[in-house]
Amino acid sequence: MPTDSAHVGPSIDRVPEDAVGIETDARRVWDACLERIEERVTSLSFKTWFQPIVPQKLVGSKLTVQVPSQFFYDWVEQHYNSLIRETIGEVLGENAHLYYAIAADDHAPADTDHNNFINSNRQNAESATTMLGSAAFAPRAAFRQLDALLAQSNLNPRYTFENFIKGDSNQLARAAALAVANNPGGTSFNPLVVYGGTGLGKTHLMHALGNQAIAIGKAKRVVYVSSEKFTIEFVDAIQADRVNEFSHFYRSVDLLIVDDIQFFSGKEKTQDNFFHTFNTLYQLGKQIVLSSDVPPKELKGLDERLISRFQSGLTADIQPPDLETRIAILRRKSEDNGFELPPDVIDFIAVNVTSNIRELEGCLISLIARASLDNRDVNLDLARDVLRVVVSELKSPINIDQIQRTVCEFFDIPDDLLRAKTRKQEIVGARQVAMYLAKELTHSSLKTIGLHFGGRDHSTVIHAFQTVHDRIKNDPVFRQNVEQLRKRIEMSSH
Numbered sequence: 001m002p003t004d005s006a007h008v009g010p011s012i013d014r015v016p017e018d019a020v021g022i023e024t025d026a027r028r029v030w031d032a033c034l035e036r037i038e039e040r041v042t043s044l045s046f047k048t049w050f051q052p053i054v055p056q057k058l059v060g061s062k063l064t065v066q067v068p069s070q071f072f073y074d075w076v077e078q079h080y081n082s083l084i085r086e087t088i089g090e091v092l093g094e095n096a097h098l099y100y101a102i103a104a105d106d107h108a109p110a111d112t113d114h115n116n117f118i119n120s121n122r123q124n125a126e127s128a129t130t131m132l133g134s135a136a137f138a139p140r141a142a143f144r145q146l147d148a149l150l151a152q153s154n155l156n157p158r159y160t161f162e163n164f165i166k167g168d169s170n171q172l173a174r175a176a177a178l179a180v181a182n183n184p185g186g187t188s189f190n191p192l193v194v195y196g197g198t199g200l201g202k203t204h205l206m207h208a209l210g211n212q213a214i215a216i217g218k219a220k221r222v223v224y225v226s227s228e229k230f231t232i233e234f235v236d237a238i239q240a241d242r243v244n245e246f247s248h249f250y251r252s253v254d255l256l257i258v259d260d261i262q263f264f265s266g267k268e269k270t271q272d273n274f275f276h277t278f279n280t281l282y283q284l285g286k287q288i289v290l291s292s293d294v295p296p297k298e299l300k301g302l303d304e305r306l307i308s309r310f311q312s313g314l315t316a317d318i319q320p321p322d323l324e325t326r327i328a329i330l331r332r333k334s335e336d337n338g339f340e341l342p343p344d345v346i347d348f349i350a351v352n353v354t355s356n357i358r359e360l361e362g363c364l365i366s367l368i369a370r371a372s373l374d375n376r377d378v379n380l381d382l383a384r385d386v387l388r389v390v391v392s393e394l395k396s397p398i399n400i401d402q403i404q405r406t407v408c409e410f411f412d413i414p415d416d417l418l419r420a421k422t423r424k425q426e427i428v429g430a431r432q433v434a435m436y437l438a439k440e441l442t443h444s445s446l447k448t449i450g451l452h453f454g455g456r457d458h459s460t461v462i463h464a465f466q467t468v469h470d471r472i473k474n475d476p477v478f479r480q481n482v483e484q485l486r487k488r489i490e491m492s493s494h
Contacts (some may be wrong), residue, residue, distance in 0.1 A: 030055035159207035167325030181212035184287035196318030199358030265301030
């Protein structure tokens with residue numbers, strides 16, 4: 001046992017027998033210590049050397065904590081002894097003592113006791129501390145030996161593939177992310193680079209990928225970090241002379257997810273460190289996932305070596321969501337908030353808010369808040385009032401009648417012929433184009449579209465859509481005509 005109260009804090013004296021097995025409030029005490037410690041060390045040091053410590057028991061003013069390994073204990077004792085001693089004293093008083101237990105090594109024999117208490121005296125502790133002065137125990141070794149130290153993921157558990165709305169605008173990116181999550185490092189999608197404008201769901205997809213990989217046990221050590229945070233931590237590491245520690249933290253993960261890599265632009269030292277981190281992980285067969293606002297070839301201010309690495313895997317884009325996807329997002333988000341919005345309100349928002357998902361969600365939240373605060377029903381009038389604040393020019397939802405009128409004007413045929421049973425080629429072609437645009441520009445069902453065209457069944461609508469879709473691919477003039485029609489219809493909804 002400690003010889004006197006001067007040894008407040010870390011001690012590797014034998015744990016008293018009466019301390020074993022007693023249930024105490026060790027967690028509360030250790031959390032209080034962590035709150036103080038977090039204010040006095042860098043974010044990287046806190047995550048690496050304090051979060052993995054597990055409180056076990058508290059007997060009086062004697063706290064026992066478990067550390068992952070003998071090396072971990074030696075490192076903490078060498079570098080943070082004074083800080084921990086001071087903090088424990090603040091929380092438990094001047095008579096406080098701290099005892100360490102070392103978790104059993106993964107390679108130890110099966111009959112090894114799970115908690116291997118260090119039975120030694122202060123002289124042995126000082127001897128162990130002295131060993132840390134040798135080159136063999138530089139920070140580089142710390143990351144090789146701390147097998148039990150799992151990187152803090154920084155993932156948001158609310159973001160999953162299940163609540164990521166799939167649409168034509170994000171289909172490839174979502175499919176690629178899911179494939180990587182199910183087999184990180186085992187596909188040709190390494191790195192996976194997802195790019196697109198602000199608020200289109202890149203960050204949601206990144207978190208969903210990491211959460212999925214952890215949930216199914218495909219990656220133990222997953223780290224999500226923005227390029228801005230990576231840069232800040234790198235600068236902190238330089239100032240604290242801990243670059244090796246920083247580098248090996250990020251090079252010891254199974255799956256590294258870096259968001260918004262365009263912010264590496266112009267930061268040469270950070271780029272150089274990340275280049276070597278990228279190479280190390282890639283050579284070890286670990287997965288790298290990146291996001292950006294533009295494709296890698298358009299990134300400015302980045303080293304060509306990095307751009308070349310970024311282009312070596314799969315690059316997938318996310319476009320602004322189409323009408324159908326925007327409607328699906330609004331329905332899901334309103335359900336998540338416990339509201340059932342009228343279909344005409346959902347259509348109105350989806351038609352008028354087209355730039356990105358973040359703005360779409362913002363309008364929905366504003367609408368719900370306005371209805372709650374004013375004690376009003378959610379209807380089209382309220383939606384117009386709310387959207388006037390965020391949308392410069394409001395449009396009305398496109399409907400099938402409007403599409404039919406515009407198509408008939410364009411092809412110079414009477415309106416009623418689109419509903420007639422004539423087989424004249426020019427009428428059939430115009431009808432197919434109108435059906436195609438009705439499916440593209442409204443959220444009407446196939447049955448509803450068919451009813452507007454003389455009661456035709458859904459298979460006829462599907463055939464018309466596919467015919468026009470295929471012709472658009474192969475006929476540039478026809479494609480131009482359809483696009484011109486689409487613009488006329490959208491303009492007429494203003």
